[in-house]
Amino acid sequence: MRIYSAANVARMLAENNGQLTIWLGWFDTAWMPHPARDLYAPAISGPGRVTYTALANGLVKFDVVRRDDPWAFAPPTQHGVGPAPTQPSARRQCRAHVLAWGAVVIYVCLTVTGFAVGYGPIGRHSTVAGLAGAVGGYLAAYVVHLGVVIALHTGRIRHSPAPGDNDPVE
DSSP states (O other), X not given: OOEEOHHHHHHHHHHTTTEEEEEEOTTOEEEOOOOTTOTTOOEEESSEEXXXXXXXXXXXXXXXXXXXXXXXXXXXEEEEEEEOOOOOOHHHHHHHHHHHHHHHHHHHHHHHHHHHHIIIIITTSOHHHHHHHHHHXXXXXXXXXXXXXXXXXXXXXXXXXXXXXXXXXX
């Protein structure tokens, strides 16, 4: 399972002089050109071949040719043009890595702590009680992680008024 993100495609386009062909397997996905703020943009799924071509005006043309397969649930060909992908800043990548490793540390610490509490004072050295504590610690880590993700995303998403919200009231 390979995922070719916008950053990967941008890097590979730069390395290959603006022309790139990627062969996608069954579970592979590739970036589809879309506006940068579109959070729900689709990806190109396999099996097939996608060719990206960097155009002179800062756009990227993509051509998708899928294999003739009865289980391919997408059109056999797709073509389009969209904005060129950009490399994320090093600072943003570093922040993402810190957040990801922080989540892993939280999961490990709370799971081990849950096992220790369940095994020790509560379960009186029972392995089953320790495993139950580990599950409880894991679920606590999930709730903490979910809270952090919600806090990060609500800080980024701005409310756009619905049509008619700014109309004067008569």
